[in-house]
Amino acid sequence: MRAMDLNELWSHIRFASPATHAALWALGLVLLAIFSIWSDNRRVKRSSPDAVGFMPWTFIALASLFVAAGLAIAAVKGWKAA
Template identity: 75%
Template sequence: MDWNAIWSHIRFASPATQAALWAGALLVVAGLSIWAESRRTKRSTPDAVGFMPWTFIALASLFIAAGLALAAVKGWRAG
C-alpha cells in the first residue's frame, strides 16, 4: 500500500470529500467518547470520578459531524 498516493488523493480531494472525511473522523471520536462514558458509569469505585465531559464531547462531535456530512452531500450534489 503506497501511503504517499493515498495522502495525495486525500490532500487533493474536493472540499466535499474532505468534509466527509472529517465527519467520519468525528464519528469515530463520538464513538470513542460514548464508549468512555459507558466505562465511566460502570466503574467499580464511585469515588474515582474523572474530569472529562464525555457526554458533551460525544454530542458536540455528532452535531459537527452531521453538519459536515450535510455540507458534503450538498457539495457532491452540486457537482
C-alpha cells in the same frame, strides 16, 4: 490490482474536493463520538465510585455528532453540486 502506498493515498486525500474533506472530517468526528460513548460507559460502570474522571464525555459525544451531521450535509450538498 496493485496496493496503494501511503504517499499515493495521501496525494488522493490532499487533492480531493472540499466536499470529500468535509466527509472525512465528519467520519473522524463520528469515530470520536463512538470513543466518547464508550468512555462514558466505562465511567458509569466504574468499580470505585470515588474515582471520578474530569472529561465531559456526554458533551463531547453530542457536540461531535452535531458537527459531524453538519459536515455530512455540507459534503452531500457539495457532491450534488459537482
